[in-house]
Amino acid sequence: MEESQLIDGMLAGDERAFDLFSDRFIPALYRFAFFRLNQDRELTCDIVQSTVCKAIAKLSSFRGEAALMTWLCACCRSEIAMHFRKQSRRPYEVELNDESFAALPLERYTTQAEPEGTLLSKEKHLHVHMVLDLVSPRYRQVLAWKYLEDLPVKEIATRLAIGPKAAESLLTRARRSFRVKFDHLLESRSGDDSQS
Amino acid sequence: MNRTDKPETDEIRDLLVEAGPPQPIPAADLAAIKSAARREFLAQSGSTIFEGQSMTPIVEGQSVTPIIEGRFSYRPVLAIAATLILVLTAVWQFRTGGSPIATTTVATVELLRGESAAAIGLEVGQKISAGEEIDTAAGAPTMVALRMASGHSVRLHANSKLRLDSDGRIQLERGAVYVDSGPNGAPSSLEIGTPHGTVREIGTQYEVRLGDDDDGTMRVRVREGSVSLNRSGEIFAASRGEELTIDKSGGVDRVAFTGADWSWVIAAAPAFDADGQTLAAYLTWVSRETGLEIVWDDPDLKIDMSTHSAFSTAATMVTPEETLPTILPAFGLDYRIDGNVLRVTRAD
Numbered sequence: 001m002e003e004s005q006l007i008d009g010m011l012a013g014d015e016r017a018f019d020l021f022s023d024r025f026i027p028a029l030y031r032f033a034f035f036r037l038n039q040d041r042e043l044t045c046d047i048v049q050s051t052v053c054k055a056i057a058k059l060s061s062f063r064g065e066a067a068l069m070t071w072l073c074a075c076c077r078s079e080i081a082m083h084f085r086k087q088s089r090r091p092y093e094v095e096l097n098d099e100s101f102a103a104l105p106l107e108r109y110t111t112q113a114e115p116e117g118t119l120l121s122k123e124k125h126l127h128v129h130m131v132l133d134l135v136s137p138r139y140r141q142v143l144a145w146k147y148l149e150d151l152p153v154k155e156i157a158t159r160l161a162i163g164p165k166a167a168e169s170l171l172t173r174a175r176r177s178f179r180v181k182f183d184h185l186l187e188s189r190s191g192d193d194s195q196s
Numbered sequence: 197m198n199r200t201d202k203p204e205t206d207e208i209r210d211l212l213v214e215a216g217p218p219q220p221i222p223a224a225d226l227a228a229i230k231s232a233a234r235r236e237f238l239a240q241s242g243s244t245i246f247e248g249q250s251m252t253p254i255v256e257g258q259s260v261t262p263i264i265e266g267r268f269s270y271r272p273v274l275a276i277a278a279t280l281i282l283v284l285t286a287v288w289q290f291r292t293g294g295s296p297i298a299t300t301t302v303a304t305v306e307l308l309r310g311e312s313a314a315a316i317g318l319e320v321g322q323k324i325s326a327g328e329e330i331d332t333a334a335g336a337p338t339m340v341a342l343r344m345a346s347g348h349s350v351r352l353h354a355n356s357k358l359r360l361d362s363d364g365r366i367q368l369e370r371g372a373v374y375v376d377s378g379p380n381g382a383p384s385s386l387e388i389g390t391p392h393g394t395v396r397e398i399g400t401q402y403e404v405r406l407g408d409d410d411d412g413t414m415r416v417r418v419r420e421g422s423v424s425l426n427r428s429g430e431i432f433a434a435s436r437g438e439e440l441t442i443d444k445s446g447g448v449d450r451v452a453f454t455g456a457d458w459s460w461v462i463a464a465a466p467a468f469d470a471d472g473q474t475l476a477a478y479l480t481w482v483s484r485e486t487g488l489e490i491v492w493d494d495p496d497l498k499i500d501m502s503t504h505s506a507f508s509t510a511a512t513m514v515t516p517e518e519t520l521p522t523i524l525p526a527f528g529l530d531y532r533i534d535g536n537v538l539r540v541t542r543a544d
Contacts, residue, residue, distance in 0.1 A: 016427055027226060128214075
């Protein structure tokens with residue numbers, strides 16, 4: 001289901017659309033907030049819950065000029081800022097320089113030798129994991145089997161009870177979906193920066 | 197167009213390998229957030245709230261948990277959840293890294309059937325926590341029977357995958373699942389989320405089967421009771437003996453209660469514990485599992501067997517069809533199967 005269909009469906013009260021929204025976006029948003037809130041689980045829950053509920057209430061005002069995840073992340077940032085304003089203190093200093101991050105092309109991620117534990121590296125990992133949350137469960141599963149568990153295509157085909165060609169085709173679609181969503185996430189960061 | 201000369205496959209592999217498995221998100225956290233989001237969604241759409249277990253409709257004027265103004269707070273939920281934690285276990289989606297997370301048991305494994313039962317990482321008696329996924333695709337075909345905390349019997353077919361969101365909601369991601377709320381109904385309802393909509397039961401036995409592809413169809417077969425499916429605001433209903441095919445048309449066909457269509461369900465049925473049970477209870481189990489209607493040749497025979505005939509040992513029955521030729525003669529009974537009817541008679 002395309003994002004525009006999902007939003008239209010939710011606005012029409014379609015529970016299927018809500019379930020998709022809930023399964024696809026809430027885990028990614030949780031990761032996003034958890035990272036920025038210094039892994040404070042309780043605060044993350046409060047912030048994400050507030051963000052999602054407000055986003056649902058304001059969904060009709062979403063014009064679709066940016067990806068839905070971009071909009072949700074912007075809402076979440078705003079919610080975090082508001083929280084710390086109320087607390088009269090600065091947020092945790094974990095926000096990476098968005099400009100430098102957004103300017104990083106994909107090849108920098110895969111070729112640059114960065115020391116482990118840097119914020120840049122952590123942010124990159126966060127984005128990979130957020131994209132895994134955003135792809136369909138089936139794509140997530142085959143990507144994990146192939147690249148995290150290093151299973152051969154034949155074994156993946158066996159597990160899915162499909163032929164090797166179908167498994168390869170599924171992997172190709174999964175990679176394409178991953179790539180598109182990853183690029184959207186990067187572009188959305190660029191968009192955020194130019195607006196701010 | 198790729199940004200580098202490096203093949204896209206390698207780029208994605210490098211990204212995933214470097215990032216490593218994602219740390220699982222605590223299921224209790226996600227469940228609390230999704231629950232609040234669902235309330236907000238239903239409040240916005242002016243719909244009816246089905247919170248999985250209670251199926252309590254909102255009536256006009258009834259207060260609903262405030263979400264935006266006086267936002268529903270996570271903190272008390274966390275406090276309540278802490279008192280309900282039954283198991284402290286590590287729930288890792290990719291089974292690596294991180295520290296254990298406190299979770300709530302929503303189901304117990306009752307039966308594993310298949311050559312690769314061990315490969316799917318479950319054991320009979322194992323507690324399943326909210327947020328855990330079960331995938332029967334590993335190795336040779338394996339089936340899993342679960343007993344939900346809500347009392348429902350849930351059976352997962354081979355090459356299928358589901359996620360247990362709570363004891364009132366299961367998300368079916370692939371394959372087929374069968375639900376039995378028991379002869380007297382479960383105290384709470386169970387809903388099955390699917391890519392095609394949410395299936396809700398009204399005291400029933402039914403199977404939900406997804407098509408082979410993400411864009412495929414879905415089939416809901418009702419063996420007893422009735423179910424409803426909400427798809428894009430459209431409500432489809434199916435009753436006993438009906439099969440709902442969810443595609444562009446959403447047609448309804450008739451389906452038999454017995455026969456080969458249900459053979460996997462019978463094969464994955466939890467065993468009947470005969471200890472202290474009467475023959476009548478045994479036959480009720482046979483009927484429920486096979487779909488056969490029990491007909492007693494002599495009404496007095498039914499009364500007699502219901503009150504007096506108890507199993508003398510704590511035998512554990514396997515599948516219903518395997519037990520009939522052994523059990524009924526031991527009670528001086530004979531039987532024959534005519535179509536959908538199991539006719540019980542006195543032995544000659």
